[in-house]
Amino acid sequence: MNQTAQPDPVPQPLPLLETDVLRTFVAIAECGSFTRAARQVFRTPSALSMQIKRLEETLGQPLFLREPRLVRLTAEGEALLGYARRLLKLNEEAVTQFLAPPLAGTVRFGTPDDVGTRVLPGVLARFARSHPAAQVNVSVGGTLDIIRRLDLDELDLALVTGGNDGQDQGRGEVVDTESLVWAGREGGIAARRTPLPLALASQGCAWRTKALAALDAAGVGYRVAYSSENCAGQEAAMIADLAVAPFPLSLIRPPLRRLGPDTGLPPLGDYQVLLVRNPKRSPVADALAEYVIEELRLARGG
Known part of the structure; x- marks a missing residue:
């Protein structure tokens, strides 16, 4: 007997995540409290609780661990947080594309190579999607040179490292904090040489100032073996095992490694990244500045 073939079941569409609920979820995650988040999004804590309950039911996972105060x-909540932030940002870009007045013009943006390497790819890609009529001219150089060019009205916007011989005193806003550590080649011997050979950035750089001050305070003998306008020069000297260098933790990659306390080198602490705006800047420069701030926040998982 022939049996009639049953049609394949129609797959059910996946549920869509509502922007409003995602905004609530991110607010609670960042505030660490339903009550504080409720004030931020102008709703009652009970309304937020209902939204999160529906979201957890939709995803079939608990998103928060509720403890006293x-x-x-949860692990699932941490995974969702990254998706939620990206979805909200993409939604903002899409709405901006159609509703916000188009921004046009040129932004002259200056940055040291260590910060630019981390920030620029993501910033430029997203900014170009949202503001296709805007043009960004990027200048990469030392912090002191970037500050000088900003003062000469040659730049509209600049990222600089804080503590550069006082020339950035009271200027800009702190947009990132980075750990400065000692670095050298994996398995190398430069850290054991006496006096200690250093690969440093140019005069006036915050890394150089912090490193020399720390070595002097610790009574460690050293010699400046190599100086470079950018961190690529320092990196080359370290890879060749000719010197050690103060270096941002986020930029250390094989064959380089972080040098530990066993080397006898003093800790260097953190340094700050400042965003400085030209008073004569255009609205398109301010728009780019917001993308820079957001990219740095995402890069540090904030």
Whole structure:
């Protein structure tokens, strides 16, 4: 007997995540409290609780651990947080594309190579999608040169490292904090040489100032073996095992490694990245500045 073939079941569409609920979820995650988040999004804590309950039911996963006076993300909640932030940002870009007045013009942007390497790819890609009529001219150089060019009205916007011989005193806003550590070649011997050979950035750089001050305070003998306008020069000297260098933790990659306390080198602490705006800048420069701030926040998982 022939049996009639049953049609394949129609797959059910996946549920869509509502922007409003994602905004609530991000607010709670960042505030660590339903009550504080409720004030931020202008709703009651009970309304937020209902939204999160529906979201957890939709995804079939608990997103928060509720403790006395504290709300913490579960592992699933941490995974969702990254998606939620990107979805909200993409939604903002899409709405801006159609509703916001188009921005046009040129932004002259200056940055040291260590910061630019981390920030520029993501910033330029997203900024170009949202503001296709705008043009960004990027200048990469030392912090002191970038500050000088900003003062000469040759730049509209600049990222600089804080503590550069006082020339950035009271200027700009702190947009990132980075750990400065000692670095050298994996398995190398430069750190054991006496006096200690250093690969440093040019005079006036915050890294150089912090490193020399720390070595002097610790009584460690050293010699400046190599100087470079950019961190690529320092990196080359370290890879060749000719010197060690103060270096941002986020930029250390094989064959380089972080040098530990066993080397006898003093800790260097953190340094700050400042965003400085030209008072004569255009609205398109301010728009780019917001993308820079957001990219740095995402890069540090904030």
